[in-house]
Amino acid sequence: MESQLVYLDNAASTPVRASAVEAMLPMLTESYGNPSGAHIMARSARRAIDDVRDVLAEGLGCGPGDVVFCSGGTEADNLAVFGSAANGGTVVCSAVEHPAVREPVMQLGGRIVGVDRQGFLDLDQLRAALDPSVSLVSVMLANNESGVIQPLHEIAEIMAEEAPNALLHTDAVQAFAWIDVATHAAPAHLISIAGHKFGGPKGVGALAVRSGSSVPAQLVGGGQERGVRSGTHNSPGIVGMGQAAKDLLASREETNARVGELRDRLANGLLEAIPGAHETAVLSPGSRAHKVPGSCHLCFENIESEALLFLLERDGILASAASSCASGAQHPSHVLEAMGYSPELAAGSLRLSLGYASTAADVDHALAVIPPAVARLREMGS
């Protein structure tokens, strides 16, 4: 591979924190007992896992006993949606949800609520979609493409009036790295997170099921996680995620300030250097307070994302456009479509997502490389 690789795809996955790797190793080499067992090695694994409950409880603003460990964001989202639907009633979600929410909702014949040009949930539409039969409303806390943070408190107020029996689920997979979920998602009954989005390993996540709420199990077996999610605990993964969360919570404010500045410099620099560049979800220049600090999401006129990504990779920039399908091909973004972007403009989207490890040098390199790549593609066509 090229010597200098600038990683600007943190919304897809983040580098695993060194502290997390270090915390995981003993779980693989020493405390490898099955945490559900009774002997000393099982008990030590169990203790390590339970310590992570405490960390996540603090971060998510729930009780330690509310944390249900699972295999990641997709499982947490599926558990929330299919679990809630098992109690009967109608499920509702926003048009910009991750497929891990949207697909289950569509399978269940649920209702989809639109967003405005900025990516905010249309609250009038939400109100119209609600009635007492609704059992679940799922709205992601921060969007994986636009980075927009949804006003869950306002949403919960509308739900209290129109659908008093419904649970509020929020996919906080993108949000947790950046915002205080405990505060922002205080009205949510169910909260999904995934370890690899904030410096933990892949294949591990959690659904917080706030006490007083319940979801029936979707995986049944040995009855782990209070019967809500059976299966042997991924103890190395859980411990790695816990250490990453601990580091995150200790440094989030500082990281946000630093990365937010980097993101602003990157976005402003690209908008200035590239004609026909549009920053998504931003109605007036520089107003990004409603987005997570790592998100720089642009659309370029007369550009095809996959050609741009090809050139950027050759110049050492690793980024993405929208979601990728199983074949690895780029697909038109359902998020941009929901926000009212034309297919032509959406076809030229570029998601540069910074993370806790991003540096000023990364931004310098991106600012040096991206404008000429866009210019080249416009000149040569593709």
Add this chain to the structure above:
Amino acid sequence: MNGQPILVAMSGGVDSSVTAALLKDQGYDVTGVTLKLWGGESDTGCCSVSDVDDARRVADQLDIAHHVFNFGDEFEEHVVGPYVEAHSQGVTPNPCIECNRHLKFDKLLRRATALGFDLVATGHHAKIVETGDGPRIARGADASKDQSYVLHMLSKEQLQRVVLPLGDMTKDQVREIATGIDLRTATKPDSQDVCFISRTKGGRQRFLETRVQLTPGTVVDRDGQPVGHVPALELVTVGQRKGLGVSGAGDPVYAVDVNMAERQVTVGAEADLFTQSSQICDLFWVGEAVPDDVTVQTSAHGRVAGATVVGTEVRWLQPHRRVAAGQSLVFYRKEGDAQVVVGSATAAS
């Protein structure tokens, strides 16, 4: 070749796998690309994921970069849409030709230019031969696998940028190479039929039904007497013997004409299929017009026949089976050792 960048279109089949391997061996700086053309059902799964996986893993094995380009919109616009439209007008389409024309040798070539590649290679079995008048497409060494027919439309300008490394090889040789270097696609079966239509999911009829209203028609004999019915005129091709709804013993009957306006299929004996001449449109000569004594191919793996082109007519040297409207007629001539494409036309309605 000293590291000259080349983009290789890798479908996930053995031919394009070996193409990439050969070019890497020759010293090119090879980048593999798989075109995602179709998102619906096919015999290789949704989004052809398994083919993309094969291509990606062959690229990994060869230690070359691999990318996926989503040309789905262009495929719909230039290949699938026109395919449906042709059928609904009772015309027989050539989707592989349109895909090569618009996707592999237009969109992909333009994309290659923008990404800094002067050259694009594919695993087609055909040769590019140099003539006094620039490069031309000619038949590949393996007569049974020759694909010059579906590449006939490539211009001089396109051919200057295209590399076809398999033109001098037989399919068996290609498989031998693949086996020799242990490529995972070495024994993968050849692709069949139209790539966007699933044979296991109802085939052409089911596919067309989802897009257009199919038209039932009356089957009549040469005297215009009704002898049967077909559920979909769109699915009847001149020369077809089965599925014409004509029962009874006697000599087999063939579709000899499809008339969409009258909603009629005319059937006749095998002899009625043969004709002295075929009407053509879109006549095109690659270089100088050479209408006398060309050999003509009228379908992807069809037999060839001698003919002379006179105006808008191909006059066959021997009576020839009728050519379904819409089919390409590709004209060849022997030049040196090569059978070179010299022109083409489309069978008129």
